[in-house]
Amino acid sequence: MVDFSTIMILVELFLLVFGVQMFSASHLSKINQESYPGYFHWRPHTVVSNFLMCPDACNHNIIFRRNFAGNNVVTCCVKNAQPFWNISKSNLLDVLHLKTTREYWFFEGIDTSAVNVYFKVVYQQGDLKEIPDILCKSKKIVEINFSANQIENIANIDCLHILDTLNLSFNRISSLKNTTFRVLKYLRVLNLSYNKIQYIEPNTFNYRPGSLMKINLNRNLMESIDVTNLLIDYWFDRIDLIGNRISKFTNELSNKFNFSIGGGTINLGHNLISEFPNLPKLGIPIDILLSGVFKYPINIFKNPIKCDCKFGSFIKTIQLAAKHFEGPRIFICKDPPLLREKRLIDINEDLLTCDISMQHRCPPECNCYEQPSRSRVVVNCSSTRKRKIPSVCPQQDDLDIDFSHNFISGFEYHTYLNRTFSINLSNNRITSVDPFIYGIVKLRNINLQHNKILQIHKNVLLMTNDHKISFGRISIKCSCEMKWIESWLENQLRRHGVYNSINCHIRGRNIQASSISEICSFVKPNSTVKYVIFSVVISIFVSLLLCLKMKYELCLLLRNFKRLYLNRFNNNDSVEPIRFDVYISFNAENSNIMKWIKTVVSNLEKNGYKICLPPRDFDVGGVHVDQISTEIANSISYLVILSDDYLKSQFQMIEWNKIWAHYKTNIYRNIVVINYDISDSVNIQDRKLKAFVRLGFTFDFCNFNNKLMNDIELKLRRTEKLQLLT
């Protein structure tokens, strides 16, 4: 017979030998057997360890600090949960003292009879060089304190399946592999402070399934760290890296982060971080930076931070984070000297700049810097005695250039002007501006005050409404071709409040450019002598052109000219009696035109015109050709709708030829052509109509609105006026 105690020992041995799976059940039973007032059993699905008891307070208290960064209970418990043996009233944790003879290791103080007991192993002699294999014999080791020994290698701890706390501070470990801890799924607290760690492989801590929550790597020798070992993708309490030599961050495996799960405090105090890291290179999208700042509060206290332009774009985020966390409030600048010992969050963001050296194309003697707060790169060469405009400038975009107070005499084009939005050239000796410059789309602001500008090129009109140019007070030569300057000046004043006082030298007089038209509008009808000369020139021109068979064009021009002349002298000539004011000639088969014509007719009739609309006004029974002849003869003016299908029928040919014949013989008759299909003159067969289009004596249908109606009416009325004079 086997007695009861033997069975118990066998059971215990069995449990010792057969690993973790069996334990899970027994832990639970232990947790359940005892009640732990003030705690609840905490086991979220992302955490393997089922030893953990979380204070009830975590379920109740809203911890404001992180309340919008994630689950409160989780963030509270990763920080405050404890293994149940630590809070149990009964002693569930036995300390095993590891001892050695020359030949073998043994445990002192093992009490094999206590089934419910877990072990903490300690070794305090200080000469331990490696983890002894004997640890694998006991499957109930949950804590190890091998602090202050000489361990270099920890690759063989993988048998400690339910290890909760590993204290290896003050040892000689120099690197960590990402396979070492992966197997320790219960490991929650890892203390590797005061070792000689220089390198940690990527993805060493962010493994799942696992339970890691507190990592201490203080006072090691790391110069860089991979971001996968900081932005651990699950909830943890903290990772401390105080007192290393970290200045660089790496992302060896080009991971991408989205901060969708997890977070925890990262303490990088007392390192050598000086620059704001290049986030995109580290796989951190800038647009989620804000959520990152809240999920991973980072402390970089006592780092030699260079408060420069790299912080410029993020200062707003950092200031916001500082409202909620201590960390960013104590970012203290080491550089530049001007900002030394200042808190980053107190600095005016305009001061977060990066100087650009001559190697990076800052012109000699100038002051160049990048200023993200104003989205610009300043190139300041003010008062540097330059005689020419520098030929190179920094390669960045958005240059804001100050070349004022120099001796520059010409403003030539350089390619960097395409990257410039503002240039100040005031107080130089500039006489000429390359007209090409006015066409640069990006260049929105040009200051040319206090220079010696002699001319303003018409290209200045290329500067659109949001572009501003100030010439200040200048004196230039003008001609009557510069009448555009009037409205341009007015526009600059109205849009930008830029007052350019431009003095014009014209016809031996000095006037303000804003009143140039007062001089220029009197030019044409000055002396009859000029008029005669003009006519002579014209007639020579006429005969020349006649040879070139521009017969109809000339005819039209001459006629226009004659009418002007008649208009002036009110010559009395005779006209046949009339029945209609306007005869309308168009292709009645084109239904679109037909529709439109109706509005034209009603519009004109409203204005008192008598209209002949052939489809309407011709007698149904009459001879069509005869009626055409009569009514054309009975009308003063002709409205011709020139469409692509006009003149396609024979009747229309006759109609048009009759109109032309009457028009030609009587100076008072008028033809108004509407270019309905906006045909080009080359596409028009009929040479007379072609002449109208070529000379621009037509109205395009495209400006169809009241303006077109008004134009037509005006043109017809002029005829009528002449008529009245007779």
Ligand SMILES: *[C@@H]1O[C@H](CO)[C@@H](O)[C@H](O)[C@H]1NC(C)=O
């Ligand atoms: C156990 O509890 C004590 C006191 O509450 C605490 O200082 C210690 O860190 C705890 N140990 C573990 C492993 O949680």
Ligand SMILES: *[C@@H]1O[C@H](CO)[C@@H](O)[C@H](O)[C@H]1NC(C)=O
């Ligand atoms: C761990 O071991 C070290 C060195 O032996 C000792 O000083 C320290 O008190 C121990 N810590 C704990 C929590 O047991």
Ligand SMILES: *[C@@H]1O[C@H](CO)[C@@H](O)[C@H](O)[C@H]1NC(C)=O
């Ligand atoms: C690790 O050991 C050090 C002493 O060497 C001690 O201060 C610290 O509390 C220990 N940590 C844990 C988690 O036991």
Ligand SMILES: *[C@@H]1O[C@H](CO)[C@@H](O)[C@H](O)[C@H]1NC(C)=O
């Ligand atoms: C780790 O060990 C260091 C040094 O002994 C100690 O100061 C620190 O509190 C420990 N941290 C943790 C999390 O155990």
Ligand SMILES: *[C@@H]1O[C@H](CO)[C@@H](O)[C@H](O)[C@H]1NC(C)=O
């Ligand atoms: C562990 O680190 C090595 C580089 O040292 C890397 O190639 C490997 O992918 C990492 N393993 C994991 C799981 O990330």
Ligand SMILES: *[C@@H]1O[C@H](CO)[C@@H](O)[C@H](O)[C@H]1NC(C)=O
């Ligand atoms: C974030 O990444 C994880 C895995 O890396 C993925 O499961 C999750 O869908 C991602 N979330 C978003 C919002 O992209």
Ligand SMILES: *[C@@H]1O[C@H](CO)[C@@H](O)[C@H](O)[C@H]1NC(C)=O
């Ligand atoms: C350029 O420097 C001068 C003084 O050196 C300063 O007055 C001026 O405002 C600066 N210009 C710009 C655009 O910063």
Ligand SMILES: *[C@@H]1O[C@H](CO)[C@@H](O)[C@H](O)[C@H]1NC(C)=O
């Ligand atoms: C241009 O420089 C002058 C002189 O330095 C200064 O008075 C003026 O305000 C500057 N204008 C612009 C637009 O920068």
Ligand SMILES: *[C@@H]1O[C@H](CO)[C@@H](O)[C@H](O)[C@H]1NC(C)=O
């Ligand atoms: C600079 O801008 C002008 C006008 O916007 C453009 O015609 C020219 O091609 C640009 N030059 C370069 C080098 O981009």
Ligand SMILES: *[C@@H]1O[C@H](CO)[C@@H](O)[C@H](O)[C@H]1NC(C)=O
């Ligand atoms: C026309 O020109 C002559 C000189 O050619 C000049 O004397 C006269 O004043 C001018 N007339 C007008 C109205 O400008």
Ligand SMILES: *[C@@H]1O[C@H](CO)[C@@H](O)[C@H](O)[C@H]1NC(C)=O
């Ligand atoms: C035009 O002729 C009419 C009579 O035929 C006459 O009364 C009128 O004065 C003439 N007008 C002019 C400007 O000669």
